[in-house]
Amino acid sequence: MCAVKLTRDGSLPLHEQVAAEIRRDIIAGQVRPGGRLPPARDLAAVMGVHPNTVFRALRLLREEGVLEFRRGRGITVVGQPEHGIVAAKAHELLTLARQWGYRRDDLVELIQRLP
Numbered sequence: 001m002c003a004v005k006l007t008r009d010g011s012l013p014l015h016e017q018v019a020a021e022i023r024r025d026i027i028a029g030q031v032r033p034g035g036r037l038p039p040a041r042d043l044a045a046v047m048g049v050h051p052n053t054v055f056r057a058l059r060l061l062r063e064e065g066v067l068e069f070r071r072g073r074g075i076t077v078v079g080q081p082e083h084g085i086v087a088a089k090a091h092e093l094l095t096l097a098r099q100w101g102y103r104r105d106d107l108v109e110l111i112q113r114l115p
Contacts, residue, residue, distance in 0.1 A: 006047060018047060018057035023081040026066065037067070037075040064088040 006017045022043075025031055037043065040058060044051040058075060061067040068078045097107045 006049065014049060015053050015056035015060065018043075018049060018054055019060045021047070022057065022061060023066070026077055026081055031077050033077050033079060035077050036073070037077065039074065060088075063091055 006014060006021070008014065010017070012020075022037070031037060037058075038046075040054045041051050044054045047054065058067060058069075061081075062069060064081065065079050066077065066081050068076045070076060094104065094107060097104075102110075
């Protein structure tokens, strides 16, 4: 990991900042698809955050399709972050829709009606 730039008083939650740092390292080629990340506890120590913050960031990156968790093999990079942006936004939209009482089918129908 490169120099870490986390701000505890920023508007972006800490786990999202950690995820952004990991994305930057992947984009910069420090970790390539097929490569493994260090253990979450090691990442937490380097970044100066609680391990749960790193675990939350890693789960976010897994939802984006950037990382894969394998028992006994650790955390593997499986894709480039830009490929996961649409999936992440779709997940964010689904979460928001559920908060407002929409089901997945309702959301799909609403999207299909868009021009």
